[in-house]
Amino acid sequence: MASLKQLVRLLRYLRSHALHFLLGLGIVVLMAYTSGVIPVLIKNAIDEGIISGKYHQAIYYALLILLVGVLNGIFSFSGRYLLIKSSQYAVYHLRMDAFKAIQRQEMVFFDKTFSGQLISRITNDTERITRFLSFRIRMFVYSIFLIVVSLYYMLSMNLLLTGVAFFTIGIVVTLNTTYAMKVRPIYDRIRQQTGVIASFATGTIAGIKTIKSLSVEKNVHGNFSKENNELYTLNVSATKITAIYGNAPFLILGIAMSAMFYYGGIAIIRDVLTVGELVAFLTYMLTMTWPLRALGFTIGDIQRSLAAASRLFEVIDSSPHSVDVPDAIELKNPKGKVEFRDVWLTYHTGKTVLKGLNLKIDPGERILITGPPGSGKSSILKILARFYAPEKGEVLLDGVDVRKIKSANLRSIVAYVPQEPFIFNRSIRENIALAKPDATMEEIIEAARRAKIHEFISSLPEGYDTVVGEKGVTLSGGERQRIGLARALLLNPRVLLLDDPVSNLDAQTERKLVEDLQHILRNKTAIIVSQRLSLAKLADRVIHMEDGKIVEEKKNSY
């Protein structure tokens, strides 16, 4: 069975903690036994002590109850601790595997997948699995053994009442399982709808100026109310199910206890049952109320937990085992010669962006690539940085296919500065020193100076220690571009790939940066993609692209 396979694979993640896990389960069995024996001890205290007037017997049993209670507490603590610990570590390994798998994925994967989905895999799904391993399994074992122990003692007291209890347990577990299965999907929808409302509100705030300038406040609020009402309705229907199915077991238990009360009373009068035994039966029913619910929820949850596990396994299995081919090599002394040989590239959307590209770039040569959007100019950079693999043809660096070069090596030779560099939610210094964490402050400042961002950084209250992002300073597109550039310059690469490096700059800064780039690019192979011809003075050659092909090429007279 498929789900059994998933379970086995999941349990295998327990690894070195498997023993803890088993020990924990064993202790839970002991805990179930101690819980199940307490009603019997109370019974004995009543029958042998109180009713028969043997006071010392009553005290004896009272102390015994205390002892069992303490033991129960110790078992409960250690069982819980062991199971939580072992399952937390199991999930830790699982989570790491999934995360590493995501990191190994090709760029195509990220083009196709929403980041929200991945986050949900790694947080929600693993949470669910943890809950399953530590809580659900514990409650399952506990409940089953508690029921077994209880039925065993009941059987020794009275057959008929045990029959009633057995029958009741069956119905209640069924009811609870139904309850769990019915209410879960609604809770999922509630969670989803809450997300809808949150993103709606986010939209209202982000678009407030537009809303106000169009005077559509009423309209927008009307739509919000619709979603808000939907959430309300969902919550009410979840409540309905809880009220009906969730409370029904109490009804069944009530009827069962009344029946026990009646038949037990008769049995006492006929002298086939003692008062203590009747009390024990009633106490058993009360003791089992919550374990029965937990049992129902566990049964209702198994499928979903295993589904969560299989989603994670999918993430892990879908990823390549290694980023590099087995016989990947390292370029010891890179020169920076680049060659594209009949390169074709198609994105997952089905759009073919490079159609048989041929281009040779000598070491130290600087190329400007222009062309309309979608002509494939940025793809040239991405394919050389090996974010995408060509479906046909080869991309060579110093005569070696980039796919055959170890990625760590390739990326220390080739630095790619995207049009919108990603800035991590950390200090500016860390952001610049990304690829070279041991860089000195002087090196960082030097790189920032050359990227024309030093002055801006110095003007910030905390300078290079200013934290960027969410809770820190927000940067404009141009500032981000220049930090991205500084980042690449710090690495001092042989080959520099710049994607529209001046697109977000004002005219003045642009002019200054272009001047500086002339120094920066000296002795480096550089490929620059841009709409702006002002960059032409940087280049030895200007290439114009259209529809995935080079349509014009001219040597620069500079």
Place this chain on the structure above:
Amino acid sequence: MADKSSLALVKRFLREAIAERKILAIVVVSIIGSALATLFAPYILSIAIDEYIIPGKYHELIPIALLYLLALLAQWLFATLQTFYTEVFGQKVLKNLRAKLHRKILDSNLNFFKDKSTGDLVSRIINDTNVVNDVLLSGLLGGLGSIISLSGIVVAMLFLDVKLTLVTLSSVPIMVLIALYFGGRMRRAYRDTRQKIARISSVVEESVAGIETIKAFNKEKHVEKEFSAASKDTIKAYLRVAIYMGIFWPLMNIASLLSVIVVIGYGGYQAYMGAVSIGIVVAFIQYAQRFRGPINNVVSMYDSLQSALAALERIYDVLDDRGVEEYKGLNVDRLQGRIEFQDVWFEYEKGRAVLRGINLFISPGSKIAIVGKTGAGKTTMANLIMRFYDPTRGKLLYDGIDGREINRRSLRRRIGYVPQETYLFPGTIMENIRIANPEASERDVVEVCKKLGVHEFIMKLPKGYETSAGETGKLLSVGERQLISLARAMLKDPDIVILDEALSSVDPKTERMVQDAMLKLMEGRTSIIIAHRLSITRFVNKVIVVDNGEIVEEGPIENLLLKGGYFYRLYTSQMGESSLIDISGRG
């Protein structure tokens, strides 16, 4: 905790919540009913044992058994009613609270948003309202039920036997202490796990959003380490919860058993002496096990009150904010489009003037361009015309009427505003354009788009006008989004248009489309362009040059160029480059 302000907060909240009287009445009745019904079962049991079972009154057992059944049925019925109506009541209040907050955000002026992050505001709408519901509504009502059943149990026990009651209650203070000690710690430890999980998700989020950069700079190992550390922190946090819970529940359990033991010990002695009946001892054993739940409820409610108050405060903080736009004043149906700035000063923050004494007359139907460096005050002028803000000093006249006297909404209806960054609402492109004028038909939208030259571009989208804006988020460039914004403005058929040119790079083809559409929209309307590319100044009657909050030059473009001043320098430095762009566009 019971200081005056928090008490006032709760009072105010409850006053507002009580609006749902009918449901609240049902809730209260069912709470009381459920508490009472819970008491009766053990009581009936004791009577049955003492007076019917032990004496062997076989025939009278049926009515008392039915009574027992009745008590249990009532318990179920009231519990069901309580579950349902408490939640319905809470959800209703919650819904209203969310709607109120959203409404408030819509009515706030732009100042309101300055010191608030989006995430924080959204969290107030979603999370804080939930906390309030869980603690103040469900919590208070549940706590009320617990207190009623606790006192009910005590009363019932007192009825049966006073001394035994006192002995049984001896475990209550222990339970309260345990709950007090562990309650807060458990909750904090649990909250800590949530934070650790949130940390994991932000690491994942960052590593996915920045994957290109991570790969480009070989940072995989580094990010992995960070993730591993975040993940290990979670384990620690969970183990702490496990320890607290692992101690708490058994302790409560033992305390509860302590009551039972005391009853058996002392009650047994009393029964042995003949002072109490066996039925009473049995009833006490049953009662003794019922303290645990209610005590835990009450204590945890008291404990979480602090966070609920904080949440409530954050909610009222938004609701009471005074940065609201007023929508009073004159309604204007149509404007000629004469705009006048009379010595207008403006500051976003006190003491830092962004506009300093602007005097400007824009005649009806004329086209002007405002140019100047970033931060010169261009966008602020547009903000003032839109009445997103009112001048700190001086006034703005529309057709000779002070803007402060005109209803904001009716004024904005007459102005077509095209911001730099177009916001697209969730929904289709059609809906996004039509939102500007709900009275317009779909055909009107298509017509407007055709007139602006936007139609063909929209038809090229995957589903044409029915393409969802969400999908296009990644598909459309800034310029293309601005085209939609232009169609929106046109559909309003406004008397005044304000165009804020997109700053970031737009490819030449789209740029020309945007420019053509802009010129179409401007025809016959008072038009104000905030120009970043000076090429557009060729099409206006007058150019206004602002620098540092003041108008430094103004006049027709030819005059300004002849003058050879500020504008001339700006123009020549940019045009060299822009003619290059034109060439590349043709190529």
